[in-house]
Amino acid sequence: MNNDALLRRSLDAVxxxxxxxxxxxxxxxxxxxxxxGPWLEDFDGRRYLDAIxxxxxxxxxxxxxxxxxxxxxxLDTLDHVMLAGFTHEPVVTLSEKLSALTGGALxxxxxxxxxxxxxxxxxxxxxxFWRNSGRxxxxxxxxxxxxxxxxxxxxxAVTDIALFRDxxxxxxxxxxTVPSPDGRLAAEGQTPYDIAVTAALALxxxxxxxxAEVAALIVEPxxxxxxxxxxxxxxxxxxxxxxxxxxxxxxxxxEIAVGFGRTGTFFAHAQAGITPDFLCLSKGLTGGALxxxxxxxxxALYAAFYDDDTARGFLHSHSYTGNPLACRAALATLSxxxxxxxxxxxxxxxxxxxxAAAPLAADARLAHFRNTGLxxxxxxxxxxxxxxxxxxxxxxxxxxxxRPLGNTVYFMPPYILNDEQIAWLVGGAxxxxxxxxx
Numbered sequence: 001m002n003n004d005a006l007l008r009r010s011l012d013a014v015x016x017x018x019x020x021x022x023x024x025x026x027x028x029x030x031x032x033x034x035x036x037g038p039w040l041e042d043f044d045g046r047r048y049l050d051a052i053x054x055x056x057x058x059x060x061x062x063x064x065x066x067x068x069x070x071x072x073x074x075l076d077t078l079d080h081v082m083l084a085g086f087t088h089e090p091v092v093t094l095s096e097k098l099s100a101l102t103g104g105a106l107x108x109x110x111x112x113x114x115x116x117x118x119x120x121x122x123x124x125x126x127x128x129f130w131r132n133s134g135r136x137x138x139x140x141x142x143x144x145x146x147x148x149x150x151x152x153x154x155x156x157a158v159t160d161i162a163l164f165r166d167x168x169x170x171x172x173x174x175x176x177t178v179p180s181p182d183g184r185l186a187a188e189g190q191t192p193y194d195i196a197v198t199a200a201l202a203l204x205x206x207x208x209x210x211x212a213e214v215a216a217l218i219v220e221p222x223x224x225x226x227x228x229x230x231x232x233x234x235x236x237x238x239x240x241x242x243x244x245x246x247x248x249x250x251x252x253x254x255e256i257a258v259g260f261g262r263t264g265t266f267f268a269h270a271q272a273g274i275t276p277d278f279l280c281l282s283k284g285l286t287g288g289a290l291x292x293x294x295x296x297x298x299x300a301l302y303a304a305f306y307d308d309d310t311a312r313g314f315l316h317s318h319s320y321t322g323n324p325l326a327c328r329a330a331l332a333t334l335s336x337x338x339x340x341x342x343x344x345x346x347x348x349x350x351x352x353x354x355x356a357a358a359p360l361a362a363d364a365r366l367a368h369f370r371n372t373g374l375x376x377x378x379x380x381x382x383x384x385x386x387x388x389x390x391x392x393x394x395x396x397x398x399x400x401x402x403r404p405l406g407n408t409v410y411f412m413p414p415y416i417l418n419d420e421q422i423a424w425l426v427g428g429a430x431x432x433x434x435x436x437x438x
Contacts, residue, residue: 058288116150
């Protein structure tokens with residue numbers, strides 16, 4: 001097998017996600033044969049540094065030996081069992097550990113396989129809670145302008161990106177939007193804190209008028225990722241939590257992309273000193289090895305469903321809920337955090353990458369160089385509608401997987417880069433910029 005042979009077969013047989021397939025007539029797919037650490041390798045032996053963690057899932061490098069060993073060990077005992085009427089040790093232990101990481105505040109875990117499903121579960125739980133509580137009129141949802149929370153029909157209701165939403169508008173029960181606390185909106189003399197306060201005041205006005213019908217507000221804490229790596233001050237989360245409490249609205253924290261140490265703390269919402277009513281997790285949950293997601297919630301939410309009446313129970317399921325192999329991968333990932341002091345190591349890595357990226361921060365072709373934890377982003381000053389495509393291809397030519405969001409280039413690498421790999425990342429990004437902007 002070589003690159004060309006697999007490419008031809010893939011184009012004939014596979015419909016790729018978020019892709020206009022006709023583009024691949026001129027923008028070839030990149031066949032990958034194997035992966036290890038931060039590297040992807042094609043069939044011709046060419047390597048690519050995975051600088052976006054393969055859509056933000058891979059935390060400790062590909063084929064991490066501890067995660068692989070845990071999955072292999074689990075295969076010898078239990079590959080899968082339905083979670084309706086049955087249980088197993090990996091899912092129980094994982095639920096206990098995740099709850100403990102919230103200080104016990106979120107003590108109940110409901111599993112699915114992907115982030116959009118975790119969001120949809122939180123939305124359904126919130127609306128069903130209000131119905132069970134005698135408030136069926138509270139069934140609307142709020143999200144931030146530019147927000148992205150997944151592409152199922154339910155998750156699209158709280159996704160404010162036209163490309164994803166408009167094609168399926170007839171199928172979607174759209175929610176409301178409130179202004180984003182995007183720190184880039186700060187004018188001269190303002191700070192991101194000021195923008196957060198202004199956005200929170202807009203949220204307050206909306207809730208004052210509409211709280212009787214609003215079930216929940218959903219946010220990505222600190223960073224709105226697919227919106228263009230929008231970074232904002234934690235003050236917004238503090239005020240949003242207080243407003244949700246005042247007006248009887250649930251707060252859903254979508255940490256599918258920003259959880260598990262990505263923003264500098266294990267959970268991003270911890271930087272605001274708050275606890276959400278729902279916490280949605282996926283992506284890094286298994287270290288990027290297997291699909292798994294979870295929605296955590298409180299005792300009070302859980303109690304509203306605990307009844308003799310089946311119709312008052314939470315009516316959602318899928319066949320692979322709480323799969324043992326995925327749960328073992330997640331437990332191995334949590335163990336790496338515990339035994340390798342990963343959060344402290346991440347802070348050191350973040351400082352090194354920020355220092356290495358100083359030339360990008362000073363580049364006159366770029367704007368709004370920004371960083372939160374192990375996420376870096378900058379906006380490229382260009383009117384070229386094909387910039388993202390050009391840059392992606394140029395980056396591959398320099399041995400880098402980077403996939404811009406419009407004119408926003410971002411780094412979201414695995415937590416394991418060494419000095420040589422950091423230099424490869426920054427140097428390759430600079431070279432790709434030069435090529436794409438020629």
